[in-house]
Amino acid sequence: MAIPLSYNFRNLRVRKTTTAMTALGIALTVAVLLGILAMVAGLKSALQSSGNPLQMIVVRKNSASELVSQVGREAISAIRFKEGIQKFPDGEPMVSPEIVTVMNLPRKNNPEGANVTIRGLSNGGVRMRPEIRMLSGRWFESGQREVAVGKSIAARFVNAAMNDSLRFGRGDWKIVGVFDAGKTAFDSEIWGDLNQIATDFNRNEVVSSALVRAVDPISLQALKNSMADDQRLYLEAKTETEYYAAQTTTARPVEFLGMFVAVIMAIGSSFAAMNTMYAAVARRSREIGTLRILGFSRGSILLSFVFESLLLSLLGGLLGILLVLPLNGLESGIGNNLTFSETGFDFRITPAIIGIGLSFATLMGILGGLLPARSASKADILAALREL
Amino acid sequence: MRKYIPFAFKNSLRNKRRTILTIASISVSLFLLGMLIAVYHAFYFRAAPPEQALRLVMRNRVSLTFSIPEYYEPKIRQISGVKEIVSRSWFGGLYIDNRPEHFFPRFGTDPERIFKVYPEMKIDPEQLKAFQSERTAAAIGKTLAEKQGLKLGQKITLKGDIYPVDLELTIRAIFGGTADSSDNVMYFHRKYVEESLPQARKGQVGTFAILAESAEAVPRIAREADEMFRNSDRQTKTDSERAFQLSFVAMLGNVKVFLLSICGAVVFTILLVSANTMAMSVRERIKEIGVLRTLGFTTDKVLAMIIAEAVIIAMLGGLLGCLMAFALVQLMGSAFQVMFGTLRMPPVVLLISLGVAFAIGLLSSVVPAYNASRVPITDALRHVG
Numbered sequence: 001m002a003i004p005l006s007y008n009f010r011n012l013r014v015r016k017t018t019t020a021m022t023a024l025g026i027a028l029t030v031a032v033l034l035g036i037l038a039m040v041a042g043l044k045s046a047l048q049s050s051g052n053p054l055q056m057i058v059v060r061k062n063s064a065s066e067l068v069s070q071v072g073r074e075a076i077s078a079i080r081f082k083e084g085i086q087k088f089p090d091g092e093p094m095v096s097p098e099i100v101t102v103m104n105l106p107r108k109n110n111p112e113g114a115n116v117t118i119r120g121l122s123n124g125g126v127r128m129r130p131e132i133r134m135l136s137g138r139w140f141e142s143g144q145r146e147v148a149v150g151k152s153i154a155a156r157f158v159n160a161a162m163n164d165s166l167r168f169g170r171g172d173w174k175i176v177g178v179f180d181a182g183k184t185a186f187d188s189e190i191w192g193d194l195n196q197i198a199t200d201f202n203r204n205e206v207v208s209s210a211l212v213r214a215v216d217p218i219s220l221q222a223l224k225n226s227m228a229d230d231q232r233l234y235l236e237a238k239t240e241t242e243y244y245a246a247q248t249t250t251a252r253p254v255e256f257l258g259m260f261v262a263v264i265m266a267i268g269s270s271f272a273a274m275n276t277m278y279a280a281v282a283r284r285s286r287e288i289g290t291l292r293i294l295g296f297s298r299g300s301i302l303l304s305f306v307f308e309s310l311l312l313s314l315l316g317g318l319l320g321i322l323l324v325l326p327l328n329g330l331e332s333g334i335g336n337n338l339t340f341s342e343t344g345f346d347f348r349i350t351p352a353i354i355g356i357g358l359s360f361a362t363l364m365g366i367l368g369g370l371l372p373a374r375s376a377s378k379a380d381i382l383a384a385l386r387e388l
Numbered sequence: 389m390r391k392y393i394p395f396a397f398k399n400s401l402r403n404k405r406r407t408i409l410t411i412a413s414i415s416v417s418l419f420l421l422g423m424l425i426a427v428y429h430a431f432y433f434r435a436a437p438p439e440q441a442l443r444l445v446m447r448n449r450v451s452l453t454f455s456i457p458e459y460y461e462p463k464i465r466q467i468s469g470v471k472e473i474v475s476r477s478w479f480g481g482l483y484i485d486n487r488p489e490h491f492f493p494r495f496g497t498d499p500e501r502i503f504k505v506y507p508e509m510k511i512d513p514e515q516l517k518a519f520q521s522e523r524t525a526a527a528i529g530k531t532l533a534e535k536q537g538l539k540l541g542q543k544i545t546l547k548g549d550i551y552p553v554d555l556e557l558t559i560r561a562i563f564g565g566t567a568d569s570s571d572n573v574m575y576f577h578r579k580y581v582e583e584s585l586p587q588a589r590k591g592q593v594g595t596f597a598i599l600a601e602s603a604e605a606v607p608r609i610a611r612e613a614d615e616m617f618r619n620s621d622r623q624t625k626t627d628s629e630r631a632f633q634l635s636f637v638a639m640l641g642n643v644k645v646f647l648l649s650i651c652g653a654v655v656f657t658i659l660l661v662s663a664n665t666m667a668m669s670v671r672e673r674i675k676e677i678g679v680l681r682t683l684g685f686t687t688d689k690v691l692a693m694i695i696a697e698a699v700i701i702a703m704l705g706g707l708l709g710c711l712m713a714f715a716l717v718q719l720m721g722s723a724f725q726v727m728f729g730t731l732r733m734p735p736v737v738l739l740i741s742l743g744v745a746f747a748i749g750l751l752s753s754v755v756p757a758y759n760a761s762r763v764p765i766t767d768a769l770r771h772v773g
Contacts, residue, residue, distance in 0.1 A: 021664040028657045032650055060549065062482050067453065068549040102453045104625075112638055115451055168450060170621070201454075205588065234552075249488070261650055264420045265657060271413035272661040275406055279668045334641035340453060342639065 003291065003300050008308040011280065012315075019312060022276040026316025026364055029265040031323040034357045036258030038327055038347040040251050043334060046185055046345040047247040051240030054086070054220055055128065058210040058227060061236045064246065065338040066100040066209040067117075073097070075233045076210055082226060084219025085212060088124060094213040096125030099197055101208075102341045103168050103190075106158045114333065115341035116153060117189045118168070120197030120207075128211055132186060136162055137177030142193045148177035150187035152344030156333065166190070169200025185247070188333070188344045212237070250336045250343070266364055269316075273368025277309050281376040288376050289384030302377040309369020310362060317361025321354055392689070396696040403669065407701060410665040414705025414745065415712065417658040421651060422713030422733070422741040428647045429737050431637050437508045441603045442471075444610055445632040446596040449623035452478075455592035456622055464596060467612050469605035474501040475593035477578055481555075482547040483536075492532055494546060495594075496578035499525070503563070505599045509571065515540075515561035523580050527561035529571025538562075553584040597629070655744060662752035666698045670756040677760050678768025687761040694760065698753030699746060706745025710738050 012019045058079065063069035076097045079085075085093045099120035106113045126132075126139055140146035153160050154175075165172045173192060181187045198204050214220035220239070227235045238246075281288070288301060328349040333342045400407050446464070448454035455477075464473055477496040484490045499520040503511055511519075511527065519527045528538060538544065538559055546555040557576055565571030582590055598613070600606050610626040617624045627635070637643060670677075677690055717733040763771070 017667065018664055021660045021667075025657045025660040025664075028653045028660075032653045035649075060552070062486075062547045063549040064486050068480050070550075070552060102451045104449075104451045110638060112635060115639060261420060261424075261654075264416055265654060268413045268417040268420075268661065269657065271409045271416070272664065275409045275413070275661075275665060275668075278405060278409070332641060335639035342641070 003296055003304040005307065008304060008311055011284075011308060012311060015280065018276055018279070019315070022273055022312055023316040023319060025272050026269050026313050026361055027319035027323060029262065029269045029364070030317050030320025030357045030361050032265060033258065033262035033360055034320060034324040034349065034353055035327055035347075036254065036262070037353045037356060038324060038349045039332070039345075040255045040258065041350055041353060042183075042332075042345040042348040043251045043254070043343070044248050045348065046183055046187070046343055047250060047336070048184070048241075048244045051244065052128075052213065053239065053241065054215075054217070055211060055213045056220065056224065056237045056239045057243045058212055058235050058237045059208070061234045063236070066098070067102060067339055069208050070206045071097070071208065071210060071235065072206050073204075075235060076207065078230075078233055079210055079212060079227075079235075082223060084214050084216075084223050086215050088127070092124065094124065094128055096121055096128055096211040097194060097207040098125055098209050098211060099194060099201070099203055099207050100339075101197075101201055101203075102339070105160070105166070105168075107156055107342075108158055114157075115335070116157070117185075117339055117341045118147075118197065119189050119191050120194040121191060121211075122194045125194075125211060126191070128213055129181075129186075132179050132181045135178045135180045137175075139177055140191065140193050141176075143196070144193065145171065145173050145196055146176045147173045147190050147192040148179050149175055149190050150344075151178055151180050152187040152331070152333075153190060154178045155331065156344060169197070171200075183346060185244075185336075185339070185343050188342060247336065247338055250334065250338065254334070262360070266360065270364050270367040273309060273313060273364060274372060276312070277305065277369050277372035278375070280308070281305065281372045284376075285379060285384045288379055289381050292379075292381045292384070298377040302373045305373030305376050306366065306369045309373065310365040313361045313365025313368065314358065316364075317358050320361065321357050324349060324357075392693050393696060393700075396693050396700060399669075399673075399693070400697050400701055403672075406665060406669065410662065410701055411705040411708065413661045414658055414702055414748070415708035417654055417661070418706045418709025418741055418745055419712040419716075420709075421654050421658075421744060422710050422737060423716070424647055424651050424654070425740055426713070426717065426731055426733050426737045428644075428651070429734065430731055431643060431647075432634075433736075439506065439508045439599075440629050442600045442606070443505065443629040444598040444600065444606055444613075444626050445629050446598060446613060446624050446626040447594075447632075449614075449625045452595070454622075455594060456596070456624060458591045458593050460617065460624070461593075461596065463616060464598060464613055467609055467616070469601050469609055470598055471601045472501060472504045472599040474498050474505045474597050475578060475595070476502075476597055477581070477592075477594035478550070479546065479548070479555075479576075479581065480550040482549065483544065490536075492536070492572055492574060494574040494576070496581045497575045499527070499575070499577055502527075502575055505597050509563045509565055511561055511563040515563075519561040522558065522560060523577055524555070524557055525560035526557040526574055526576040527563055528559055528574045530562055530564045531572045532574060533559075533562045535572065551581055551585065553581060555580065598626070655748070659748050659752055662698065662702055662748050663755070665701070666694070666753045667756040669697075670694060670753075670760045674760060674763060674768050674771040677763070678765050678771065681765045681768065690761040691757050694757035695750060695753045698757075699749035702745045702749030702752070703742070706742050706748075709745070710741050713741070714738065 059066060059069035060071055080093050080095050085095060087093055101118050102115045103118050104113045105116050123142060135151055140148055149160055162175055162178055164175050214223055224237045227237045291301060327347045330347040331344060333344045336343045448456050461473055464470060474497060479494045479496055503509060503516060519525045540559055540562060542559050544557055548554055598609065600609055606628050613626045614624050680690055714733050717731055
């Protein structure tokens with residue numbers, strides 16, 4: 001027969017200070033873990049562009065990112081004539097040569113500035129990314145010194161809002177639009193006309209990459225192969241999904257640090273929970289004796305104490321979740337070692353993360369409760385009853 | 389006071405399991421705190437080698453990804469107070485493959501000057517000569533040699549990305565760094581890279597490292613150098629080397645807030661654990677305290693004894709934690725590369741951690757000890773634990 005659960009609830013309530021302190025310790029441990037996981041989740045979703053499964057990014061062989069890649073204009077012309085590339089309604093192939101470069105821009109809370117990515121592309125390149133929508137204003141016009149900025153740039157940098165002017169390259173650029181790229185890394189980019197940007201940065205002969213859309217998955221594979229085999233072009237094509245998956249390595253050190261911190265804090269908190277539970281057992285040895293005399297088995301006593309510990313840690317876990325909830329949606333930025341610029345992201349507390357927090361708390365509760373519960377169940381009835 | 393310490397010590401042993409669990413809990417938390425403080429220290433307080441105070445770094449004003457012309461060099465040299473100058477161009481590229489363990493910084497540079505501007509990189513004169521006299525020679529730091537298992541005379545290939553060229557290099561020198569500067573780096577002749585570049589891309593360098601004659605001259609040189617190129621199409625930004633490095637730290641995002649909030653959570657958690665233990669331990673002992681008071685111990689003495697006990701427990705945990713952190717950093721050493729060098733555990737970090745442990749012992753016991761010492765003797769004696 002099991003001991004009623006209300007027994008455990010009441011016990012926790014009677015020792016409110018100890019319960020509160022232990023639970024708070026567990027709460028902080030869970031909060032640290034979840035805070036870091038929320039950061040990693042936000043960062044990963046920013047780095048993983050949804051992308052079109054038929055689209056690929058063509059860079060120079062061995063280039064880990066567009067930033068370090070160089071593709072000659074003649075190679076772009078060669079790509080345009082390849083088979084299996086989708087066409088725009090006007091018959092032009094869907095090949096968007098793009099220049100990616102990095103510029104230092106003063107940030108609102110950091111006058112020293114942070115690096116941001118500037119992308120020069122043509123109107124076709126914009127049309128190949130229909131998932132990006134304009135929040136206000138319009139796209140840049142070709143031949144004009146105009147740029148559109150991602151919403152993260154507009155929010156985080158000085159003079160980067162609608163109708164402001166940015167000074168880079170050989171002069172001022174008017175911001176004519178702010179776009180929303182659905183929290184992907186594009187939100188942290190500045191987009192302008194390919195040829196204007198090429199001229200300003202002396203990059204007329206080479207671009208960084210080309211975005212290419214295939215007609216179907218078979219042509220996609222054929223295109224990839226033909227680029228890899230062409231020694232003369234010396235190019236490499238990755239699907240957008242592949243390309244952005246590689247970028248998530250940026251999140252790895254944070255993830256590692258987070259796990260390291262959380263595991264060690266969990267060990268510390270388990271010890272603390274163990275302490276609390278041992279004290280609970282010691283103070284209640286007479287009660288335990290009485291329960292045994294009433295006919296509750298050793299097993300029910302073990303279960304009851306493990307349950308109490310679990311209750312304690314779940315209380316801590318819930319508290320921890322409440323503590324991190326305000327972080328949800330918090331905007332921050334992190335340096336991306338591949339694009340050499342800052343990627344803005346939001347902290348994201350997903351149901352999965354909440355689940356992890358609760359299971360983590362459960363684990364701590366079981367680890368901390370098992371030994372004290374065992375010692376409670378092992379107690380000798382007569383000795384327990386005689387104790388003060 | 390001293391004669392009460394054994395008493396406090398004995399008291400901490402009365403419930404061995406609890407004391408051990410508390411010490412274990414505090415020690416793992418302080419181990420973590422020690423590591424975090426060490427990382428923080430490495431980011432923001434790393435003692436710079438004395439040579440660093442004399443150096444400046446010049447980059448393109450737009451950003452580090454843009455080059456500056458080689459011909460700026462003789463002009464910069466004319467600024468008074470400039471002792472030596474050398475270019476360093478980030479090569480990027482691939483060594484073996486793009487896995488992170490094969491990544492290390494590699495620069496094209498001027499072999500005649502690089503070791504003059506960076507005198508803390510100690511190199512054998514014979515090896516220096518070998519490095520300088522061979523067009524395809526490379527010099528690597530000791531840490532890099534150990535990590536990648538590279539030896540003198542070994543040939544290695546770097547596949548270019550930023551530069552459309554593959555380099556076939558032979559390691560001709562292994563130099564040692566100083567305690568706090570990274571020697572996880574490779575240098576080779578910039579001329580070798582230059583030879584294979586198309587005409588349009590020749591004559592460009594990544595950054596200039598400038599060695600000043602005195603630390604006082606550094607800010608003035610920075611100003612004058614930037615002023616010199618203000619009206620050219622390639623404007624520059626010159627900073628002290630320290631400021632240049634800190635700009636990389638800033639690029640990582642808000643590391644400061646991130647580390648400090650974790651440290652804060654860790655400290656607060658230990659405080660809770662310790663306070664909880666002390667409260668439990670004092671609660672059990674109210675009767676004893678009544679006895680002590682009856683024997684003539686003043687409330688202050690009782691208070692002091694309980695606090696001493698908490699401090700002893702916290703300090704034991706702290707010592708153990710610091711020891712673990714120290715051992716880990718000693719053993720794993722070069723596995724933790726923090727920005728510009730390996731992670732270290734300087735004495736100041738250990739002192740801070742122990743200070744935190746002391747403060748935790750003190751703070752966690754003040755309230756329970758105060759309450760216990762103020763309980764009226766008669767109530768205390770009647771108290772049932």
